[in-house]
Amino acid sequence: MENKNFIIIAVVVVIIAVLGVIFATGMLNNNDGNKITQTTPFKTDFMEGSFAGKVDLVNDSEKFMHSYEDKENKITYNISTVDDSNALMDIYYIQGVMNPEKRNFNGQDWNIYFTQAVEGNDTNSTDTMNIVICQAQGEKQGYLIYMIIDSKSKVNATQNTYGESYTNFVEPLLKSLTLKESKNVPKINEEFGLTEDQFAEQMELVNQVKAGNTSALQQQEEATAG
DSSP states (O other): OOGGGGHHHHHHHHHHHHHHHHOOOBOOBOTTOOBOOOEEEEEOSSEEEEEESOOEEEEEEETTEEEEEETTTTEEEEEEEESOHHHHHHHHHTTTOOOOEEEEETTEEEEEEEEEEESTTOTTOOOEEEEEEEEEEOSSOEEEEEEEEOTTOSSOOOSSTTSHIIIIIIHHHHHHOEEOOOSSOOOHHHHTTOOHHHHHHHHHHHHHHHTTOTHHHHHHHHHHHO
């Protein structure tokens, strides 16, 4: 099997961290408990709503991926859409991003994941970014929001739906959203540089691992190395 076919497993660890580097609005509560009421509206071809706090657009060079930054709270928001966001989350699953909280806002089901990533490329670094991933799959396309909280952020980034990062930032954002159907949505296999058949092979491996066949991943590595 070509090495290229193994790209999903090899690079998925890096994806979340890279999103934070490439691509961030309103305020609710600051550290002294004072209520902050400012919000920042945003609008794209596939999604619109309001961030909590003062947030600035920092990257919209791609039609289906945009990045916003809350400089005061050191938070970056990356929003994107692909045809099959469920497949992407299945890939993340085998890297430990699992067991989402489930919520429904405005008739749309959302999966909310909490994870972490080391800042930069230093695996020995103690600077850890907290990440909240919100994912929803519509009939024809999926929607993704990555909230990346800098290690120096003053926001309490508890890894559950009871912490400040969720209650003061994520939930208000999700409640404000209107999702739109788009044309020419990026295909998930193309995002990984694979053909549909190659991607299907990798998803079969992912599904085996999710089903408990953890040896499938080792077998794939050995086949690739051989």
